[in-house]
Amino acid sequence: MAELGGPPVVSVSNLAKSFGPTRAIVDATLQVLPGEVHAIVGENGSGKSTLVKILSGVHQPGAGSLEVAGSPARFFPTPRAAQAAGIATVFQEVLTVDTRSVLDNIWIGLESVSNRVRQAEKRRRARAVLAELLEHPPALDDEVGDLSLSERQACSIARSLIREPKLLILDEATSALDFSTRSRLFGMVRRRAAEGASTILITHRMDEIDEIGDRITVMRSGSTVGTLARGEWNPEILVQMMTGAAEQAAREGREPVASADSAVVLEARELALRPGARPFGLSLRAGEVVGVAGLEGHGQDVFLKALAGLEPVEGEVERVDGSARHVVRSHRGASRLGIAYVPRERRAESIFEWMSIVENFAIATAQEDRRGPFLSERSSSTRFAEYLDLLKIKIGRGGDAITTLSGGNQQKVTIARWLAAHPRILILNDPTRGIDVNAKRDLYTLLDVLAKEGLAVVMLSTEVDEHLELMDRVLVFREGELAAELSRAELTRERLVASFFGGQSSTDSTGTASTRTASTGTASTGTASADNERQAS
Numbered sequence: 158m159a160e161l162g163g164p165p166v167v168s169v170s171n172l173a174k175s176f177g178p179t180r181a182i183v184d185a186t187l188q189v190l191p192g193e194v195h196a197i198v199g200e201n202g203s204g205k206s207t208l209v210k211i212l213s214g215v216h217q218p219g220a221g222s223l224e225v226a227g228s229p230a231r232f233f234p235t236p237r238a239a240q241a242a243g244i245a246t247v248f249q250e251v252l253t254v255d256t257r258s259v260l261d262n263i264w265i266g267l268e269s270v271s272n273r274v275r276q277a278e279k280r281r282r283a284r285a286v287l288a289e290l291l292e293h294p295p296a297l298d299d300e301v302g303d304l305s306l307s308e309r310q311a312c313s314i315a316r317s318l319i320r321e322p323k324l325l326i327l328d329e330a331t332s333a334l335d336f337s338t339r340s341r342l343f344g345m346v347r348r349r350a351a352e353g354a355s356t357i358l359i360t361h362r363m364d365e366i367d368e369i370g371d372r373i374t375v376m377r378s379g380s381t382v383g384t385l386a387r388g389e390w391n392p393e394i395l396v397q398m399m400t401g402a403a404e405q406a407a408r409e410g411r412e413p414v415a416s417a418d419s420a421v422v423l424e425a426r427e428l429a430l431r432p433g434a435r436p437f438g439l440s441l442r443a444g445e446v447v448g449v450a451g452l453e454g455h456g457q458d459v460f461l462k463a464l465a466g467l468e469p470v471e472g473e474v475e476r477v478d479g480s481a482r483h484v485v486r487s488h489r490g491a492s493r494l495g496i497a498y499v500p501r502e503r504r505a506e507s508i509f510e511w512m513s514i515v516e517n518f519a520i521a522t523a524q525e526d527r528r529g530p531f532l533s534e535r536s537s538s539t540r541f542a543e544y545l546d547l548l549k550i551k552i553g554r555g556g557d558a559i560t561t562l563s564g565g566n567q568q569k570v571t572i573a574r575w576l577a578a579h580p581r582i583l584i585l586n587d588p589t590r591g592i593d594v595n596a597k598r599d600l601y602t603l604l605d606v607l608a609k610e611g612l613a614v615v616m617l618s619t620e621v622d623e624h625l626e627l628m629d630r631v632l633v634f635r636e637g638e639l640a641a642e643l644s645r646a647e648l649t650r651e652r653l654v655a656s657f658f659g660g661q662s663s664t665d666s667t668g669t670a671s672t673r674t675a676s677t678g679t680a681s682t683g684t685a686s687a688d689n690e691r692q693a694s
């Protein structure tokens with residue numbers, strides 16, 4: 158952190174905020190210093206978003222006081238008032254107008270400034286921000302709907318950065334970013350800090366906090382429980398403060414359940430994820446947990462959707478059930494064959510905002526709640542109760558709107574929805590995005606239990622640690638092709654990250670090959686490691 162001194166940019170004390178009976182913030186105190194990166198951590202539903210929404214003028218507090226630059230101030234009555242005071246916020250859910258251009262999206266909401274800025278100047282400034290943020294920026298006239306999730310989130314971030322705010326608030330905004338954009342954003346945050354501008358970073362990722370956090374405030378059940386400076390925290394201390402209990406032990410990595418003898422449950426042949434791409438295959442066995450990794454937009458998404466019958470690609474996906482084989486031709490067909498898909502983008506793809514929590518849960522399995530011509534709400538609620546415990550979902554009442562839940566709890570409801578369908582193959586598209594560290598571990602444990610019962614899991618994750626901890630093997634995609642397959646024995650952080658960038662076989666101290674460039678092979682259990690060693694020798 159730059160040693161800048163001076164009064165805090167903003168300071169809130171004894172803040173409280175309730176939504177009906179829910180006490181989202183009980184007693185929060187936070188000071189953000191000039192030029193610092195101030196992380197806020199806490200379990201799902203602990204009040205982090207509500208706190209920054211108050212600072213952003215979205216919510217009004219029930220109690221508390223605010224100082225801006227050392228002087229008492231009124232809480233901002235509107236988001237516009239907060240922006241006028243130099244506060245710009247990027248939220249977790251990607252907020253873009255998909256039918257408008259990149260340029261329009263970056264200048265949306267800045268009409269008062271933008272009317273005075275000439276078009277050429279607008280383009281120049283937008284281009285400059287995007288060039289710093291993205292390795293391959295889209296054209297300014299491209300429609301935002303055609304961009305990847307990461308690029309769309311980059312547009313939202315660019316919208317905030319172009320205001321050159323004194324305080325930039327990133328509320329889980331990095332979770333939709335790919336590896337390289339996140340690194341570039343952190344570079345920009347550091348440059349801003351050196352110039353005296355401050356950032357609040359809400360994240361569930363320890364690596365991000367370690368990378369750029371100067372101080373951390375921890376929240377628990379609506380209260381701030383303490384602020385620590387760099388050097389004072391480690392994961393155990395933080396989790397202890399977040400939960401009031403010791404951290405669940407990080408596992409060394411799961412014991413694999415599947416073996417070469419386990420039944421094959423799905424086979425993909427000659428898949429080409431884009432025209433002209435080198436085809437590859439996959440053979441998935443009962444009990445396997447297979448990771449899908451790579452830089453954003455390199456085909457991982459298309460691959461998952463192809464397995465779930467959502468994206469037509471060249472090649473064939475076949476559900477195998479003993480001697481029976483069924484080609485997956487549509488999403489509906491895939492569901493009928495026991496293949497469930499949990500999408501990545503909560504807001505656009507999986508949450509029905511006008512429905513209640515229980516309705517959101519029951520939507521994929523409503524036939525189980527049919528009583529004659531009617532749906533039994535009680536039956537849905539009873540089924541849901543099982544998952545409340547299993548996934549530790551924090552809700553008020555099941556009949557409340559899904560939008561009353563914190564982001565992480567919404568995500569857990571969508572996971573519960575698909576688990577309730579008792580799939581044989583579960584395809585998860587970055588499911589732990591936005592869920593807290595203990596909830597992640599709960600999900601890992603659950604997946605482990607389900608794998609032992611024979612469930613096969615294919616899971617995209619943007620977190621390297623998640624691959625290391627959870628996966629039996631990891632498929633790495635690059636430029637729309639299967640670029641590498643790392644078996645459990647080969648999985649290290651360095652190898653995985655190197656393979657994102659096309660890292661070829663490197664050799665460790667024991668002379669074992671690490672990554673390989675996949676030939677037109679079939680990714681399958683148990684053979685990859687031996688294969689790799691053969692290729693290396």
Ligand SMILES: Nc1ncnc2c1ncn2[C@@H]1O[C@H](COP(=O)(O)OP(=O)(O)OP(=O)(O)O)[C@@H](O)[C@H]1O
Pocket residue numbers: 176179180181199200201202203204205206207208560561562563564565566591593
């Ligand atoms: N608009 C709302 N109406 C009703 N309850 C709400 C609303 N917004 C938040 N809450 C409740 O307030 C509590 C705190 O939510 P908040 O979103 O601030 O948590 P969070 O720490 O940001 O969680 P996460 O890590 O899951 O994003 C939760 O119990 C949530 O359900």
